[in-house]
Amino acid sequence: MELALIAGPQHPEPREPLLLVILGPTASGKTSLSLALAKKFAGEIVNCDSVAMYAELNIGTAKPSPAERAHVPHHLFDCVAPTQQVTAGEYARQARQILAGIKARHHLPILVGGTGLYLRALLEGLFSGPQRSEELRARLRHQTKQRGSAYLHRILQRLDPAAAARVHANDTPKLIRAIEVCLASRQKMSDLWQQGRDPLQGFSILRLGLDPERSPLYERINQRAREMFEGGLIEETQHLLQKYGAVRILNSLGYKQAVQMLKGELSREAALASAQQAHRNYAKRQMTWFRREPDVHWLRGYGDDAMIQNQAIDWIASS
RNA sequence: GCACAGGUGGGUGAGUGGUUAAAGCCAACAGACUGUAAAUCUGUCCCUCCUAGCGAGGUACGAAGGUUCGAAUCCUUCCCUGUGCA
Numbered sequence: 001m002e003l004a005l006i007a008g009p010q011h012p013e014p015r016e017p018l019l020l021v022i023l024g025p026t027a028s029g030k031t032s033l034s035l036a037l038a039k040k041f042a043g044e045i046v047n048c049d050s051v052a053m054y055a056e057l058n059i060g061t062a063k064p065s066p067a068e069r070a071h072v073p074h075h076l077f078d079c080v081a082p083t084q085q086v087t088a089g090e091y092a093r094q095a096r097q098i099l100a101g102i103k104a105r106h107h108l109p110i111l112v113g114g115t116g117l118y119l120r121a122l123l124e125g126l127f128s129g130p131q132r133s134e135e136l137r138a139r140l141r142h143q144t145k146q147r148g149s150a151y152l153h154r155i156l157q158r159l160d161p162a163a164a165a166r167v168h169a170n171d172t173p174k175l176i177r178a179i180e181v182c183l184a185s186r187q188k189m190s191d192l193w194q195q196g197r198d199p200l201q202g203f204s205i206l207r208l209g210l211d212p213e214r215s216p217l218y219e220r221i222n223q224r225a226r227e228m229f230e231g232g233l234i235e236e237t238q239h240l241l242q243k244y245g246a247v248r249i250l251n252s253l254g255y256k257q258a259v260q261m262l263k264g265e266l267s268r269e270a271a272l273a274s275a276q277q278a279h280r281n282y283a284k285r286q287m288t289w290f291r292r293e294p295d296v297h298w299l300r301g302y303g304d305d306a307m308i309q310n311q312a313i314d315w316i317a318s319s
Numbered sequence: 320g321c322a323c324a325g326g327u328g329g330g331u332g333a334g335u336g337g338u339u340a341a342a343g344c345c346a347a348c349a350g351a352c353u354g355u356a357a358a359u360c361u362g363u364c365c366c367u368c369c370u371a372g373c374g375a376g377g378u379a380c381g382a383a384g385g386u387u388c389g390a391a392u393c394c395u396u397c398c399c400u401g402u403g404c405a
Contacts, residue, residue, distance in 0.1 A: 026357080051357055061357085089354040117356050127353050137355090166351095171360040174352075181354095193353065253357040277346085282357055288350065 017103055019203035020316065021048075021111045022303070023119065023290050024210030025283035027221045029303025031064050033210065034112040036309045038072040041108045041316065046098055047076040048113025048122065051252045053091070054080050056240060059233045060254035062224065073107075082244050087132065088121040095122045096200065103202070116289035123205065125198035130184035140176045155179055162190035206319055208312055209296040210303050211287075218280050220302075225254065225276045229268070234258050253278050 020037065022030050034045050045064075047053060052061045055078040063077055075098045080086050095111075095118075102109040113119065144152055153169035159182040167174045181189040212220075237258035240250060250259055254275045261271035290296065297315055301308040 049357085050355090085355065087354040088356075092354085115356065117352075117354090117358090120352090121354075124353085129354070132354060168351085168360055171352090173355065173359050177354070189353085197353070248355070249357095251355095251358085256357090278357080281346095284348090285356090289352075289356095292351095 016202060016204040017106075017108075018316075018319075019099065019109050019111065019200075019205045021119070021123070021205060021207045022210070023048075023114065023116075023207065023293065023296070024212075024303070025217065025286040025290075026114055026279055027062075027217060027224050027283065028210040028212050029305070029308075030112050030114065030210060031062065031068075031303070033208075033303030033309060033312060034110050035064065035068055035072060036303075037312060037316070038108075038110055040313055043108040043110040044073040044075065044102045044105075046095055046102070046109055046111045047074070048091075048095070048111050048115055048119050050086065050091070050115040050118055051249065052077055052113070053086055054078070054082055054084075054249050056082055056243075057236075057249065057252070057255065059228050059231055059236045060252065060258070062228075075102075082240060082247050082249050085248065088117050089126055089131065091118045092121040092126065099200070099203070109203075114286050116286065116293070119293075123200050125200065127189075127192050127197055128195065129181045129189065129192050133180055133184055136180050136183060137176055140179060141172075144172055144176075149175060152176065152179060156182070159183070160188040160190055163188065163193075166190075205295075206316065207293060207296040208315070209290055209293070209298045210308070211298045211300055212302050213300075217283060221279045221283060222276045225279055226272060228254055229258075229272050229275070234261065234268075238262055253282055 020041075020043070022034050022037075024030050034043075037043055038045055049061070051057060052063050053076055054061075064074060069077070076091075076095060079094070099109050111119070111122070140152065149172045150169050152172065152175040153164060153167070156167065156175055156178050157164040159179060163178045163182070167178055169175075178189050181187075181192065185192065233254055237250065237255050240247075240255075241259065241262065244250075246259070250256065257266065257271040257275040257278065260266045260274070261268055266274060299308050299311055303309070303312075
């Protein structure tokens, strides 16, 4: 009693609505799990995968099929043209709007995807820096070509030593962004960081992570990449190439190798092997990222496994 | 059978007498990530030991011998691979 008084009110606050997050490496079965959970809990699925946002990139992105999407509302798939370019900030803004809508409908939002930065941008927010400036970037990139990335690092060193200490001198894209931030905002990026992020409010977040064993996952990745090649990835890529030219998004996993094959740089077999390798490397990077994600409830298996799905359901029900 | 070319660490591939446990690249493993993120970058990467270091010892460039103060590098024989001629 006394303890309770000292500790203050016991926060019997009305529970905030749940936001379920499903994360995990590529090919771990996030889509299957999300579908199963959406059916069980009246959910709506929100994509958190950078490439799946693009329309017309279907085979190589392993999006849920039209049939699957017919049963459950899906958001942020196919919402960007291949010629456009999304960013983490743009994604976070759109996703937050959609979450608000789902909340208003009293459905369970289920965030599914493998893009760690987008997830963090949505959940924790980004610092309030300026948006991209293409002209500035073009200029910086040009200078990098002539003088190397160490030159950029020296510039950043002068503009914002604290930021320079945190970005490696070889990491051109991050150097460019840091310099862009400093120049466009006329403030130090490290100062802007100090001001904090703008985390997502109004949800109680449940993170569910899929963590299958490494080598069988790699086998699955190889198999899935082969199926993509056999299922028309080359043809899809060729079509996109004809329609839009060599747009940036065609550098994505699988598409990149398909383009190389279409240009005669790789045999079909070599392109497949290269795509498989790239997917495996990607999966590993995702695991590194997600290991740092806070408060993840990990499931040691694949999301299409009924046992894993039941474990997920039990856990959500008891949360 | 003869003639050339060649056999290097998980793969590829440099190195042709001495800071060479052996470049680079890849894979693997670990890590970073605040608006291109399916991007980009970093570290480790023969074994053992410790006082954990540009540390000590061991093993290693098809095999076995030899030359040399010293060999992945030179010589001999053998084994294997590729190409050409039979």
